[in-house]
Every structure is written in structure tokens, then in C-alpha cells.
Amino acid sequence: MKVQFSGTEAIRAPKEQVRQFILDPNQVGQCLPDLQELTVADPTHATAIVKIGVGPVRGRFKLDIELQPSGDAATIHVRGSGMGSGLSMMSEVRLEETPEGTNLHWQADASVSGPLASVGGRLLEGQARKTVEQLFANIRSRLESVAV
Amino acid sequence: MSATLTESPHRVLGQPIKRKEDPRFLTGQGRYLDDIKLPNMAYMAIVRSPYAHARIVSINKEPALAVPGVLAVITGEDLEKLGLAWMPTLNGDQQMVLAVGKVLFQYQEVAAVIATSREAAYDGAAAVEVEYDPLPVVVDPFKALEPDAPILREDRKEKSNHIWRWESGDKAATDKAFAEAEVVIKEKIRFPRVHPSPLEPCGCIADYNKTQNHLTLYVTSQAPHAYRTVLAMVTKLPEHQIRVISPDVGGGFGNKVPVYPGYVVAIVGSMLTGRPVKWVETRTENLASTHFARDYHMTVEIAATREGQVKALRVHTVADHGAFDAQAVPSKWPAGLFNICTGSYTFEAAHVVVDAVYTNKAPGGVAHRCSFRVTEASYLIERAMDILAHELKMDPAELRRKNLIPADKFPWKSPTGWVYDSGNYHHTLDYALNLIGYKELRKEQAEKRARGELMGIGISFFTEVVGAGPSKHFDILGIKMFDSAEIRVHPTGKAIVRLGTRHQGQGHETTYAQIVAEELGLSPDDVLVEEGDTDTAPYGLGTYASRSTPTSGAAAAMCARRIREKARKIAAYLLECGEHDLEWADGRFQVKGAPHQSVTMQQIAFAAYTNPPPGMEPGLEATYYYDPPNLTFPYGCYIAVVDIDKGTGEVKVRRFLAVDDCGTIINPMIVQGQVHGGLTEGFAIAFMQDIVFDENGNNLVTNFTEYMLPTAVETPRWETAHTVTPSPHHPLGAKGVGESPNVGSPAAFVNAVVDALSHLGVRHIDMPITREKVWRILRSAGIDE
Numbered sequence: 001m002k003v004q005f006s007g008t009e010a011i012r013a014p015k016e017q018v019r020q021f022i023l024d025p026n027q028v029g030q031c032l033p034d035l036q037e038l039t040v041a042d043p044t045h046a047t048a049i050v051k052i053g054v055g056p057v058r059g060r061f062k063l064d065i066e067l068q069p070s071g072d073a074a075t076i077h078v079r080g081s082g083m084g085s086g087l088s089m090m091s092e093v094r095l096e097e098t099p100e101g102t103n104l105h106w107q108a109d110a111s112v113s114g115p116l117a118s119v120g121g122r123l124l125e126g127q128a129r130k131t132v133e134q135l136f137a138n139i140r141s142r143l144e145s146v147a148v
Numbered sequence: 149m150s151a152t153l154t155e156s157p158h159r160v161l162g163q164p165i166k167r168k169e170d171p172r173f174l175t176g177q178g179r180y181l182d183d184i185k186l187p188n189m190a191y192m193a194i195v196r197s198p199y200a201h202a203r204i205v206s207i208n209k210e211p212a213l214a215v216p217g218v219l220a221v222i223t224g225e226d227l228e229k230l231g232l233a234w235m236p237t238l239n240g241d242q243q244m245v246l247a248v249g250k251v252l253f254q255y256q257e258v259a260a261v262i263a264t265s266r267e268a269a270y271d272g273a274a275a276v277e278v279e280y281d282p283l284p285v286v287v288d289p290f291k292a293l294e295p296d297a298p299i300l301r302e303d304r305k306e307k308s309n310h311i312w313r314w315e316s317g318d319k320a321a322t323d324k325a326f327a328e329a330e331v332v333i334k335e336k337i338r339f340p341r342v343h344p345s346p347l348e349p350c351g352c353i354a355d356y357n358k359t360q361n362h363l364t365l366y367v368t369s370q371a372p373h374a375y376r377t378v379l380a381m382v383t384k385l386p387e388h389q390i391r392v393i394s395p396d397v398g399g400g401f402g403n404k405v406p407v408y409p410g411y412v413v414a415i416v417g418s419m420l421t422g423r424p425v426k427w428v429e430t431r432t433e434n435l436a437s438t439h440f441a442r443d444y445h446m447t448v449e450i451a452a453t454r455e456g457q458v459k460a461l462r463v464h465t466v467a468d469h470g471a472f473d474a475q476a477v478p479s480k481w482p483a484g485l486f487n488i489c490t491g492s493y494t495f496e497a498a499h500v501v502v503d504a505v506y507t508n509k510a511p512g513g514v515a516h517r518c519s520f521r522v523t524e525a526s527y528l529i530e531r532a533m534d535i536l537a538h539e540l541k542m543d544p545a546e547l548r549r550k551n552l553i554p555a556d557k558f559p560w561k562s563p564t565g566w567v568y569d570s571g572n573y574h575h576t577l578d579y580a581l582n583l584i585g586y587k588e589l590r591k592e593q594a595e596k597r598a599r600g601e602l603m604g605i606g607i608s609f610f611t612e613v614v615g616a617g618p619s620k621h622f623d624i625l626g627i628k629m630f631d632s633a634e635i636r637v638h639p640t641g642k643a644i645v646r647l648g649t650r651h652q653g654q655g656h657e658t659t660y661a662q663i664v665a666e667e668l669g670l671s672p673d674d675v676l677v678e679e680g681d682t683d684t685a686p687y688g689l690g691t692y693a694s695r696s697t698p699t700s701g702a703a704a705a706m707c708a709r710r711i712r713e714k715a716r717k718i719a720a721y722l723l724e725c726g727e728h729d730l731e732w733a734d735g736r737f738q739v740k741g742a743p744h745q746s747v748t749m750q751q752i753a754f755a756a757y758t759n760p761p762p763g764m765e766p767g768l769e770a771t772y773y774y775d776p777p778n779l780t781f782p783y784g785c786y787i788a789v790v791d792i793d794k795g796t797g798e799v800k801v802r803r804f805l806a807v808d809d810c811g812t813i814i815n816p817m818i819v820q821g822q823v824h825g826g827l828t829e830g831f832a833i834a835f836m837q838d839i840v841f842d843e844n845g846n847n848l849v850t851n852f853t854e855y856m857l858p859t860a861v862e863t864p865r866w867e868t869a870h871t872v873t874p875s876p877h878h879p880l881g882a883k884g885v886g887e888s889p890n891v892g893s894p895a896a897f898v899n900a901v902v903d904a905l906s907h908l909g910v911r912h913i914d915m916p917i918t919r920e921k922v923w924r925i926l927r928s929a930g931i932d933e
Contacts, residue, residue, distance in 0.1 A: 001842050001844060001846060002842070002843055002844060081198065081278070081279075081280070083274070084195070084196060084198055084274070085198045086198040086199055086202075086280060086282070088282070111282075111844060112844075112846070113198045113199045113200070113254065113282070113844050113845075113846055114197075114198025114199070114254065114846070115198070115432070115850070116198075117842065117844070117846035117848075118432075118436075118846055118847055118848055118849075118850040118851075118854075119850065119851070
């Protein structure tokens with residue numbers, strides 16, 4: 001299954017602070033929904049264990065996270081496996097200064113392989129969208145709680 | 149060889165005798181693979197690929213080895229050291245046993261875990277860490293042929309996804325006929341990828357004894373002897389040290405013909421651990437990794453006259469074989485017998501081309517009519533004939549009548565080289581049309597159409613080609629496709645017959661008993677049929693392609709006749725007369741003109757062991773290997789009547805009549821059961837089934853909520869009837885029937901639905917014809933409730 005999502009988070013924080021945040025694997029890693037463990041390997045890489053459940057399929061996934069600067073923003077690449085399935089998410093993040101702070105525009109291509117794609121079937125797209133949206137929503141709320 | 153049977157009071161053939169095997173099946177006493185438990189037995193689970201195409205970066209066994217109960221973890225690298233990472237397919241290709249370097253389809257076997265319990269094996273499999281690097285995926289066979297497509301099979305010399313091209317017929321004559329044709333029709337027709345889904349999935353127990361260097365493999369196999377030979381070739385164990393036992397098999401439909409990677413790994417597992425290793429796949433593993441059927445993308449053209457006389461047929465097919473070309477076909481026929489696609493009609497010329505292609509899908513092709521592709525061929529021609537009728541505004545029954553091969557033209561040679569042994573097609577067509585009341589149905593349809601109601605009638609007049617096969621043309625891996633029988637008559641006149649075939653529910657234990665009983669003057673109750681043990685049964689190629697009765701059934705009859713020849717000598721001795729004074733009548737030998745002077749087979753058998761004629765070798769047994777002189781050509785006329793709900797698009801099959809001509813019928817009740825089962829499969833294929841992949845090569849139908857099997861609720865009521873045109877070359881005149889309904893019915897269903905919608909401009913709908921498809925057609929035609 002391949003899906004594309006996009007969205008915008010209006011963050012009440014300055015652009016430079018947002019930029020540094022999304023290039024920090026420790027910060028971004030902690031925004032992963034249902035995170036259980038996070039290990040930062042180096043300034044651009046981390047490994048995370050997350051809980052994932054789609055319909056009847058539930059289990060733990062091991063994710064490799066890679067953050068790279070791209071223009072004045074970043075790419076976030078997540079790849080992982082678990083429960084005999086594989087997933088990947090490649091997202092481009094673009095930042096825009098606003099009077100209230102920063103608009104974080106994101107676009108994500110997610111791909112799921114294996115039994116999760118088959119068994120999760122019709123539920124999967126909605127679940128994938130929810131998870132990706134939650135990641136960026138978590139980035140916003142974490143930044144704002146720091147900013148406040 | 150005479151095809152006629154003497155009428156006598158001792159008449160076992162043709163009787164609807166209740167199946168001898170049913171009491172044990174119906175009372176839960178069948179002994180299937182998973183019922184077998186050996187002392188000290190270990191269990192195996194397979195780690196499968198989530199990706200359809202990916203490099204394997206690394207495999208970490210350690211977490212699995214740490215799981216309590218895990219005895220061993222086997223990977224492709226381990227097998228490579230043993231020379232077992234790849235194995236030959238039955239079609240000249242090779243396939244990975246466990247993935248080496250990369251995976252080529254989702255659910256491909258990557259590693260195996262052996263453990264002391266089934267649970268520990270699955271826990272261990274979940275703990276194996278495999279790192280993949282995904283590669284571009286090719287699921288569309290047409291895209292696979294494009295120049296920039298990624299090359300899937302890097303192990304081959306040819307750097308292309310094209311596997312082979314096969315041509316049949318006369319291109320020049322066909323092109324000429326098309327150039328001169330008054331009418332030409334052309335259509336693209338897909339036969340979906342389907343899976344036979346036997347109730348019992350595949351499995352085995354490998355029991356290797358190191359001190360004796362002996363392997364016993366209990367396995368769900370339709371062809372145990374072929375397995376033994378393949379295993380001898382793959383494992384290098386001496387063939388006499390391998391015993392293959394196929395216990396009761398819970399449905400096969402071709403799915404249990406191939407040797408699967410799991411069997412080879414289980415054997416290695418048993419060698420490594422010194423224990424018997426059981427592997428039974430799950431439903432999802434069965435659906436997603438074992439052999440599918442069909443997946444033929446066909447383009448058909450017919451050249452005809454304006455009056456509806458067919459002249460020539462042109463077919464081009466792209467065949468999606470998945471990641472490995474793992475069909476089971478005779479070496480001469482890479483696309484099976486697909487060139488039977490001129491069907492039941494008097495085409496003068498034909499040209500058939502098949503291009504086989506690799507994609508990132510599970511390998512296969514051996515299911516439902518084996519790899520012989522007769523179903524695809526029959527569906528294609530029967531669909532195309534309806535399209536031609538539509539084009540010519542002719543009644544489809546009339547078009548068929550005009551073009552059917554006349555009875556006096558048999559044996560008839562088709563433009564692609566087949567010699568049809570026998571048939572009386574016009575008689576069968578008329579019989580079927582009368583039986584269903586065709587004229588009245590057409591009248592009813594016209595009235596309903598005038599009222600805006602949707603009703604359709606679909607005809608399929610198929611010709612099957614079964615009983616592979618004559619040794620001059622047919623082999624599997626070079627082994628000729630004869631089959632065999634061995635009969636031993638015991639001193640008290642009871643007999644055991646052993647055969648090289650293996651039934652999976654077809655009723656062999658009854659059918660063969662009837663044949664032997666008929667030939668030897670015994671009661672079927674006194675004949676035990678045994679199959680499935682390579683140490684006891686004579687060599688044979690197994691049960692698939694409707695070949696059991698045409699080959700082993702013939703072998704059983706000929707073997708019994710061989711016994712009868714010896715029995716005649718003993719009878720002459722007992723009756724103190726010359727052999728030529730005797731005649732075989734009423735199931736006994738009697739003196740010509742003095743029928744009260746007779747001996748039964750029981751008396752003869754007793755004498756064979758207690759009082760044989762001086763100089764004669766004692767005992768009463770024989771073996772016969774039957775090499776059929778030709779294939780057999782069962783045929784039939786199927787008619788479906790459907791009503792379509794304009795609001796929901798639901799198709800209701802109101803009536804379905806199957807008139808089969810399978811030659812001499814040995815047990816009409818068993819034949820009816822086979823026809824009912826095959827029609828139900830055909831119904832599922834026409835309306836429900838397709839193995840669907842997404843663009844990543846994810847199989848989206850890996851369980852029975854997504855891949856539908858009809859239950860009693862959906863299944864229509866079947867009407868069956870027969871005409872009998874005995875095969876002139878089979879010892880009993882029998883032709884085989886197991887697959888006829890699966891071959892013949894899909895076209896009847898689809899023709900009926902298209903017929904119901906033809907006035908809306910609909911010419912063809914690809915299977916499966918779901919409610920949604922019909923609903924969309926109705927809405928786009930502006931039809932509302």
C-alpha cells in the first residue's frame with residue numbers, strides 16, 4: 001500500500017527554533033505516537049520501538065529514523081519492520097514564517113508491505129493517516145510547550 | 149480394443165454405489181497429515197518476506213535461537229552450503245528454497261525455525277530479524293515487458309522478464325483467412341489469478357533416519373512417486389532410501405502437485421536436528437505462497453463469414469507466471485494444452501502465441517486443471533463465440549450449431565494438431581437445449597426485456613482434453629505420463645489393487661473397486677484400493693488433469709484382464725476342458741453351451757494357491773503399466789439462466805444445466821458429485837475470486853474474508869444430465885470428468901450476464917463479475933431501479 005498525505009501545523013514558535021527541533025533525532029523521536037523506546041545513534045539517526053495496531057493486527061515495530069537538512073528545513077525518513085511487515089515514510093518539511101510563529105508544511109509518502117497491508121486492509125489507510133498526522137501534531141505541541 | 153461392455157447380471161460398472169471411503173470421512177476417521185504424530189517430533193515455522201522485491205541486507209538468527217524450545221534456524225545461506233538453496237521447477241526453471249540475496253515475492257520463504265512445539269516455532273519465526281532494502285516492484289506483466297522494467301531474475305543469463313514464447317498453428321494460413329474475412333471480432337479477455345484453496349492446506353512430516361540414511365516423507369501430495377523422484381534428484385539421497393507416504397488428502401485441485409520449499413526445508417531440518425519435523429502451513433500461507441491458477445491476459449480474434457461460418461482463430465496471450473516458472477507441464481507444452489482453444493468448432497486455421505512473463509508475485513500455475521490451460525482456452529473460445537454471435541446478431545445456440553464439429557468427422561484433427569477421439573456434439577447441444585426449454589426461455593427474455601427486466605441465457609459448449617498422456621508427447625521431467633495398477637487376488641477371492649495415482653476426495657476407492665470388480669467378477673466390497681505409499685504402489689505420475697480414470701482406470705482394467713487370462717487357464721484345468729471352450733459371462737468362466745458348468749473367481753483364486761495346474765506358477769496377481777494411445781476428449785453443453793437486480797447489480801443464477809459427455813460412466817453418483825463440486829468452483833471464479841495485488845506487490849486477499857469461497861447460501865441449484873459417447877481407445881470407453889465443470893462453466897455464467905446486458909451495448913465483462921461491476925455498468929447505461 002502506498003499513500004500520500006500532507007498537512008500544515010501552525011506553531012507558535014520562531015522558525016529557527018522549529019528548524020533545530022526537526023533536525024534533532026531525540027526531539028523528533030519523542031514525537032512518534034505510541035513510542036516505547038528511543039535510542040539516539042548520532043546527530044542525524046535514531047532507533048525507536050513503537051506499538052502499532054491496525055484492526056486485528058497489533059505488535060511492536062522497530063523504526064530507523066534519519067533526519068537530513070533540506071533547504072531551510074528537513075526530510076524525515078522513517079523505515080521499519082515488525083510483525084513480519086515493513087513500512088516506510090519519507091516526508092518533506094517546509095517552514096514558513098508567520099506573524100504568530102511558523103507554519104510547518106509537511107508532505108509524507110508512506111508505504112506498507114506484508115501481512116499488515118493485507119490483514120489491515122481497508123483500515124490501514126485511515127490508521128496510517130492518523131499516525132502521521134499525530135507525529136506532526138506532537139511536534140507542534142512539544143515545541144509550543146517548550147516555547148511557553 | 150473393444151469399448152462395449154457385455155450386459156450381464158454381474159454388472160458393477162455404471163452403478164451408483166455409495167462411496168467406500170465416505171464412512172471414515174463422514175465420521176471424522178480420516179487420517180490426514182496433521183493427524184500424524186511421531187515420537188520426538190519437532191515443528192517448523194517459516195519466516196516470510198513482507199516485501200515483493202527487496203535485497204536481504206542481513207538475517208539475525210540469535211533472537212530466535214534464544215526463544216525457549218527453538219532447536220535450529222535455517223536460512224538460504226545455510227542451504228547454499230548444502231547445495232539446496234535452489235531447486236528445479238517442473239517447467240525447466242529453478243526456484244529458491246529459502247531466499248538467497250533477495251526476495252522476489254511477498255510471503256516468499258526467507259528462513260525456517262525448528263522447535264519442540266508449534267508455538268515455539270512461531271515465536272522463533274517472529275523473533276528472526278531480517279533487514280531488507282526494498283527494490284522497485286513489478287506486478288503488471290505488461291509493464292514487466294517494457295524496456296526500462298527492473299530485471300527480476302538476476303540469476304538467469306537472459307536479462308529480461310520475458311520467460312519464453314510458444315507458438316502453435318499456421319500463422320500464414322491464419323493471416324490469409326483474416327485478410328479475406330467478411331467479419332472479424334477482437335476482444336481482450338482476462339482469466340483472473342485464482343487459488344483452489346483446498347480445505348486442508350499443504351504440509352509434511354520429514355523423518356530422516358541417519359543410521360539407515362533413510363527418509364520417510366509424509367506429505368499432502370497428489371503425486372507421491374513424482375515427489376520421490378524429484379527428492380532423489382534434489383537431495384541426492386538414493387531413491388530406494390526415500391519413502392513418500394501421502395495420507396488422506398483434504399482436497400487438492402492441483403495445489404498439491406508441486407514440491408514446495410517447505411518440504412525441502414523440513415527434510416533439512418530433520419537431518420539437522422535428528423528428529424521428525426512437521427510443517428503445516430496456515431491458511432494465509434496457503435493462499436499467498438502456494439500455487440495459484442490462470443492469470444492469463446488473452447487477446448482473441450475470430451475471422452468468419454457474414455453467415456456465421458468461422459474460418460480462423462488468432463490468439464495472443466501474456467501469461468503472468470510470478471517470480472518463478474513453476475508450472476507442471478509436459479516438456480513439449482510450456483503453455484500446457486492451451487492450443488485446444490479452437491474448441492468444439494470447425495476452424496480451418498489458427499495461430500496461437502503465448503508469452504510468459506516474470507512478475508513479483510507468488511509462483512505457480514498448477515491448480516484447477518493443472519497447468520494444462522484448458523480452462524483458459526475453453527473460456528476464451530466460448531466467450532469469443534458469443535461476441536461473434538452478438539456481432540452477427542445471431543442466436544448463440546444457432547452460431548454454435550452451425551460450427552460444431554459434425555459427428556461423422558471424428559476422429560477430427562484440429563488446426564493446432566489435436567486429434568479429437570469422439571463426439572456427437574449436435575446431439576448433445578439439442579439434448580441440452582430441449583432439456584432446459586431454450587425456446588421458451590428466449591421468449592420469456594424478450595417479454596421481460598420489453599418490460600425493462602434483465603434476464604440472460606448463457607451457453608458454453610466446451611471440449612476438454614484430458615488423460616495425459618501418451619508417452620510420445622507427455623512427460624514430467626522426462627518421466628513418461630503412463631500410469632499403473634497392481635492387483636493381487638488373495639486365496640479366498642478377495643483382492644487388493646494398488647495404483648500410482650492419489651485421490652484427494654474423488655472417490656477412487658470406489659471407482660477403481662468397481663472397475664476391478666467388473667473385470668474379475670467380484671463384488672466391489674471385496675476389492676480394497678490402496679494409493680499413496682511409494683513403497684507399495686507401482687510407479688505412477690499421480691492424480692491431476694482428470695487423468696486418473698483415463699490412465700490408472702485403464703491400467704486397472706487391463707491389469708484385471710491380465711489376471712483373467714491366467715484365471716482362464718486355471719478354470720479350464722478345474723472344468724477339465726480346453727481354454728477355448730470357455731467363455732467369460734456373468735462374472736464367471738463357463739463352458740460354452742453349458743452355462744451350469746462354471747467356476748467363479750473365488751474358486752479360481754483358491755485353486756491358484758491350493759491346486760494350481762501342473763507346471764503353472766502359483767498365485768494370482770499382475771501389474772500393468774498403461775500408456776494411453778491418445779488423450780480423451782470429454783465435452784459438454786452447459787446453460788446458465790440469470791436474472792439481474794437493477795437496483796443492486798446482484799446476479800441471481802436461476803437455473804444451471806450441465807450436460808456432460810464423459811464417455812462410459814463408472815459411478816454416476818460420483819460423477820454427479822464431481823460435477824456439482826466443479827460447477828461450484830466455476831461459479832466462485834465467475835463471480836467472486838481474484839487474487840489482487842497492490843502496487844507494492846502486497847497480496848490483498850490472504851484470508852477467506854477477502855478471498856471468497858461460496859457456501860450453501862450463495863451456491864445455485866445444479867441440474868445435471870449426460871450423453872454417452874464412449875472413448876474408442878480407452879479399455880472401458882471412459883473419458884474423465886473431474887475438471888469438466890470447472891473448465892466449462894465460467895463461460896456459461898459470463899455469457900449469461902453479458903446476454904442480459906447486451907442490449908445496453910455490453911459485449912464483454914471480465915471475471916469476477918461482482919455486484920459492483922454490474923451496478924456500475926447499469927448506472928453508466930442510465931438504468932435505475
